[in-house]
Amino acid sequence: MDATIRVELGENSYDIAIAKGKLAQIGQHLSRLKLGQKILIISNPEIFGHYGDTVIGSLHTAGFEVCTHLIPAGEQYKNLASIQKIYDTALDHRIERSSTMLALGGGVIGDMTGFAAASWLRGINFVQVPTSLLAMVDASVGGKTGVNHPQGKNLIGAFYQPKFVMIDPTVLATLPVREFRAGMAEVIKYGVIWDHNLFEQLEAADHLDSYDTMNGDLLDLILERSCQAKADVVSQDERESGIRAILNYGHTLGHAVESLTNYKQFVHGEGVAIGMVLAGAIAESMSLWTSAEGDRQAELIQKVGLPTECPPELQTRDILRTLQSDKKVRAGKVRFILPTKIGEVMITDQVSAELITDVLAAAAA
Amino acid sequence: MDATIRVELGENSYDIAIAKGKLAQIGQHLSRLKLGQKILIISNPEIFGHYGDTVIGSLHTAGFEVCTHLIPAGEQYKNLASIQKIYDTALDHRIERSSTMLALGGGVIGDMTGFAAASWLRGINFVQVPTSLLAMVDASVGGKTGVNHPQGKNLIGAFYQPKFVMIDPTVLATLPVREFRAGMAEVIKYGVIWDHNLFEQLEAADHLDSYDTMNGDLLDLILERSCQAKADVVSQDERESGIRAILNYGHTLGHAVESLTNYKQFVHGEGVAIGMVLAGAIAESMSLWTSAEGDRQAELIQKVGLPTECPPELQTRDILRTLQSDKKVRAGKVRFILPTKIGEVMITDQVSAELITDVLAAAAA
Numbered sequence: 001m002d003a004t005i006r007v008e009l010g011e012n013s014y015d016i017a018i019a020k021g022k023l024a025q026i027g028q029h030l031s032r033l034k035l036g037q038k039i040l041i042i043s044n045p046e047i048f049g050h051y052g053d054t055v056i057g058s059l060h061t062a063g064f065e066v067c068t069h070l071i072p073a074g075e076q077y078k079n080l081a082s083i084q085k086i087y088d089t090a091l092d093h094r095i096e097r098s099s100t101m102l103a104l105g106g107g108v109i110g111d112m113t114g115f116a117a118a119s120w121l122r123g124i125n126f127v128q129v130p131t132s133l134l135a136m137v138d139a140s141v142g143g144k145t146g147v148n149h150p151q152g153k154n155l156i157g158a159f160y161q162p163k164f165v166m167i168d169p170t171v172l173a174t175l176p177v178r179e180f181r182a183g184m185a186e187v188i189k190y191g192v193i194w195d196h197n198l199f200e201q202l203e204a205a206d207h208l209d210s211y212d213t214m215n216g217d218l219l220d221l222i223l224e225r226s227c228q229a230k231a232d233v234v235s236q237d238e239r240e241s242g243i244r245a246i247l248n249y250g251h252t253l254g255h256a257v258e259s260l261t262n263y264k265q266f267v268h269g270e271g272v273a274i275g276m277v278l279a280g281a282i283a284e285s286m287s288l289w290t291s292a293e294g295d296r297q298a299e300l301i302q303k304v305g306l307p308t309e310c311p312p313e314l315q316t317r318d319i320l321r322t323l324q325s326d327k328k329v330r331a332g333k334v335r336f337i338l339p340t341k342i343g344e345v346m347i348t349d350q351v352s353a354e355l356i357t358d359v360l361a362a363a364a365a
Numbered sequence: 366m367d368a369t370i371r372v373e374l375g376e377n378s379y380d381i382a383i384a385k386g387k388l389a390q391i392g393q394h395l396s397r398l399k400l401g402q403k404i405l406i407i408s409n410p411e412i413f414g415h416y417g418d419t420v421i422g423s424l425h426t427a428g429f430e431v432c433t434h435l436i437p438a439g440e441q442y443k444n445l446a447s448i449q450k451i452y453d454t455a456l457d458h459r460i461e462r463s464s465t466m467l468a469l470g471g472g473v474i475g476d477m478t479g480f481a482a483a484s485w486l487r488g489i490n491f492v493q494v495p496t497s498l499l500a501m502v503d504a505s506v507g508g509k510t511g512v513n514h515p516q517g518k519n520l521i522g523a524f525y526q527p528k529f530v531m532i533d534p535t536v537l538a539t540l541p542v543r544e545f546r547a548g549m550a551e552v553i554k555y556g557v558i559w560d561h562n563l564f565e566q567l568e569a570a571d572h573l574d575s576y577d578t579m580n581g582d583l584l585d586l587i588l589e590r591s592c593q594a595k596a597d598v599v600s601q602d603e604r605e606s607g608i609r610a611i612l613n614y615g616h617t618l619g620h621a622v623e624s625l626t627n628y629k630q631f632v633h634g635e636g637v638a639i640g641m642v643l644a645g646a647i648a649e650s651m652s653l654w655t656s657a658e659g660d661r662q663a664e665l666i667q668k669v670g671l672p673t674e675c676p677p678e679l680q681t682r683d684i685l686r687t688l689q690s691d692k693k694v695r696a697g698k699v700r701f702i703l704p705t706k707i708g709e710v711m712i713t714d715q716v717s718a719e720l721i722t723d724v725l726a727a728a729a730a
């Protein structure tokens with residue numbers, strides 16, 4: 001069943017449409033918005049090969065003028081040099097303030113397109129058509145855009161909201177299974193931090209580890225509840241001055257694990273999965289939640305086919321050092337998001353280096 | 366007399382303090398705001414040589430931790446490569462989300478610092494200490510930040526408001542006289558588009574062409590009325606979807622003249638001066654205002670020592686082509702801001718290429 005989720009952000013509010021098999025109606029959706037004539041589609045060659053014709057055909061039918069900019073797939077292209085190439089294309093095609101940049105792709109394409117749209121002519125229209133599960137449930141909601149600095153992920157960017165997000169779950173048929181599972185890490189995250197009911201439905205379900213085996217209605221529910229959870233949080237705190245930080249659950253340690261393995265061993269969702277298990281262990285050692293709750297979380301993560309263990313070759317001192325350079329550091333203190341029960345978390349900067357060391361040692365044992 | 370101007374922009378509102386001889390109190394001002402511990406000063410070597418010690422001393426006294434990043438002076442450094450170097454410094458000094466970037470300099474430093482602050486960690490605190498007249502009356506108000514693309518000025522950037530602006534007019538003592546006059550172009554602009562009273566006071570005054578000769582009270586009045594005019598306009602339309610466009614009076618043709626002379630023959634204010642005269646001539650040929658009003662404008666521009674004539678070697682077809690690539694183009698139509706009387710302008714895209722050609726030919730005759 002189709003659903004529309006409204007992300008309430010004052011004058012930056014926008015709709016997310018979840019519409020199964022309706023990618024070919026993107027043009028109709030966009031013609032209802034006040035957008036200019038020109039749309040620059042930004043995508044990568046593989047995804048564009050799958051869905052480019054459908055999107056362009058629909059946009060042409062709706063009367064838009066369309067041009068395209070492709071970026072090779074991969075996190076290694078998520079940098080300022082790629083953004084500069086988008087600017088060059090925007091100039092060549094005379095993209096104006098009333099024009100639109102449309103991201104057709106996963107999180108990397110969405111983050112880069114958003115930052116390019118935020119910074120071209122000081123901000124033009126931005127539309128998201130996410131094609132990965134991770135992008136659907138996370139990157140497409142809430143306006144975080146940006147690129148990596150050679151020394152760290154997402155250090156450069158902007159908060160910039162799209163005008164519209166179109167999610168067609170059937171495009172997940174072409175998503176590699178490893179990427180599908182990575183997206184499920186964020187879904188589980190919403191269960192732990194916000195929606196215990198979602199968590200329980202996932203616990204009760206089978207075949208969570210691939211698009212091909214997952215029940216279609218369950219997938220719809222996952223998309224809707226995840227987007228709703230993120231929209232709820234982001235609406236309260238667009239620029240992450242408070243509660244929005246809970247969305248970083250699992251990400252602080254996850255980023256450290258990804259970074260220390262040079263972003264080669266784990267994709268983002270896998271880092272988050274390991275980070276959630278470690279955050280759960282920290283919470284347990286601080287008596288914030290029980291080992292039973294930690295076990296439930298770990299079991300669900302395993303059921304979707306995600307890793308739960310930190311690579312033993314990582315040194316604790318390297319992890320601690322990497323945490324210190326995280327964006328979320330305030331006055332030198334690392335802030336952690338720790339679960340207090342399934343569906344609820346707290347924010348704290350009272351986690352000592354000693355406690356982290358002990359938890360990592362226990363996890364490695 | 367000191368004055369404070371409030372720029373009303375909802376949760377992005379901020380104060381501009383005009384405080385003669387009080388640069389050394391910048392630390393006290395900032396300690397009243399909710400800023401983090403660290404401040405990264407961004408400046409150029411010459412300005413930093415004049416005022417760096419004063420600012421750093423004041424910030425240290427107020428308890429801030431200070432680091433510095435210098436950029437060579439000149440528009441040719443206003444590019445993404447310079448922004449990347451700011452990011453590198455920000456990383457080296459562990460600039461956090463609660464930290465502040467402080468622009469100590471003219472418009473180039475302010476625009477770049479603002480864009481770096483807007484895009485580092487998706488946005489950190491930004492404070493402006495403008496040291497040129499142009500930056501005081503224009504660049505420091507309203508949140509336009511950015512850098513140039515090799516093909517055009519200010520094509521890359523963001524709307525990003527400072528937390529505070531501190532204007533100490535006495536720093537203008539070290540400003541080259543040509544730059545002082547360039548700033549006066551924007552002051553005259555406010556007279557023409559918004560504040561006929563300011564225009565008339567300038568007409569009645571003498572010694573407008575340098576800081577050394579200008580009456581101190583008149584300078585205070587100029588700063589206050591100009592900042593107030595811009596604050597009035599920007600408060601109504603932060604992101605330039607409507608009335609804010611009137612601030613581009615003189616800029617559309619001015620940018621074309623600057624661009625076609627490769628930004629070597631004219632500084633920005635000189636381009637604006639020429640652009641205002643041409644816009645006045647267009648208005649006159651469309652019977653929007655009188656030749657008497659056009660003459661008053663030209664005389665005032667001459668009185669501050671600014672050029673009024675387009676270089677005769679520029680080809681009309683090149684000017685028309687350059688206008689087409691301007692940021693302000695909408696659906697291929699160039700929007701002009703045209704005066705209807707001293708103190709009032711209108712926005713129109715109904716200026717034909719033929720009319721522009723005729724006006725340029727008459728101006729060259």
